Amino acid sequence: MIRYLYEKDLRLMKYTILTSTKHDETVRAIGRHLDMTDAKLRRAMIRRLDMSLLENLGSRWEMGLKHADDGDPLAEELGRELFTRFIPLLDTETMQSIYNETRSMMKEGSSTDEALARGKARVREAILS
């Protein structure tokens, strides 16, 4: 396997980016949307996103809220585009399978709240995995 000759541990610098004034507000907002603790979310972000994407987190979150999943309430609640294309915390296939499963739960007679809670729990699991 090819390895870089020189590799730095970027976790501390990524953490510094995420705890600056505006980024902290964004992380908290995303945490509220996903019902996740800030610490867990930060850890997932540090693991999955590079430094430039973390720097641009606030703008992507704002644009995601404006433009992602227009007109589909279930997709909006789960963040189908928001957490795959705007803030790539999980891959499109995983998110699509969560979306399909939640939709079929609702079709099979589960209440919207119950199905959404299950769907969001799966999103959290996928982000933390």
Added chain:
Amino acid sequence: MKKTVDVSIPLGPVHPCWKEPVRLKCETAGERVLRTELELGYMKKGIERIMRGRPWQEVMFLAERVCGICSVVHNMVFIETMEEISDIAVPPRAAYLRVIANELDRIASHLIANFSYCYTIEHETLAMYLLNTRETLLDNLERLTGSRINTAYMIPGGVRFDILPEDAAVMLADLVKVEEEVRRHTQIFETGPLIALRSRGIGFMSREEAIRSHTVGPTARASGVPDSDLRLRHPTYQALGFEQITRTEGDNFARVMVRFQEIFQSIDLIRKCMDTLPEGPIRGGGLCKAGEAAYSGEAPRGELTYYIKTDEYGRVVDIAIRTPSIMNIEACAHTMIKDVTSIADVTATFISSDPCVACNER
């Protein structure tokens, strides 16, 4: 038979094409780039932290040191945010002088951006022509403000110096020269076969992708993002009849061409300002007060936002700066460079987005 292998290619942090240190890790299949990761942190200044707790009179000088290339607009947006917080009015003459300084800075910034691009694609002749033209702009900025780079020209309620009639005459004569030169440079760029090979259809970013990553400035306008120039909402620019320039190609060529086109537009704006420069004072006065505001202005690279919180003595309690390069570099690394078919195009595409690492690492 040619064999295609998967390789990870790191570019930088020290690279002949980079103006500032940054590390770009490219995962490739043969020469095709599959994924990139950007590593920052080689020149972190911690300038936001240094600003906190200091009086605005000190922060004003720190603000323009965030970036050496577009220092005038950092000064302008910081001061306009302080004016927003403290409800300070600007005399019309000062507002027009601010536009002149800002547009001179914009032309100088666009010229250096296009210089970097031409230098990267090995068109050194055009690169040197552009750098030479930039000197004329910086000379005029010095005539107006007393300094070439960190001018500290704008203060709450006005500007520090008026323009002398003889300096105005020299500036107008120089602008004729600059316009002629840039017209020639634009033609060289537009018609050059080597330039077309390295620029057209390379580093493509669609309008949707540009919106998704909140790309701003000429980088967004080259991908056809409408209403992406904050000068459209600035009262002085509105009075001057400003209109946004947009292209639809979304490639390296379009990004450089938008900057060339904006240079002509800036020259026209300066001429309009000179023609209609109102008489009157250049400083209206006013005290900086306690408050909180987020204010955005159009820097040469795009939307620049200052969020400032002050106390009753005008000290900066909290500050956050969102520079345009944060969005543009990210979009470049994750969208434009992705699927580039030759490693040689990675550097050219990266430079075409006019990346300012100093802005990114406030």
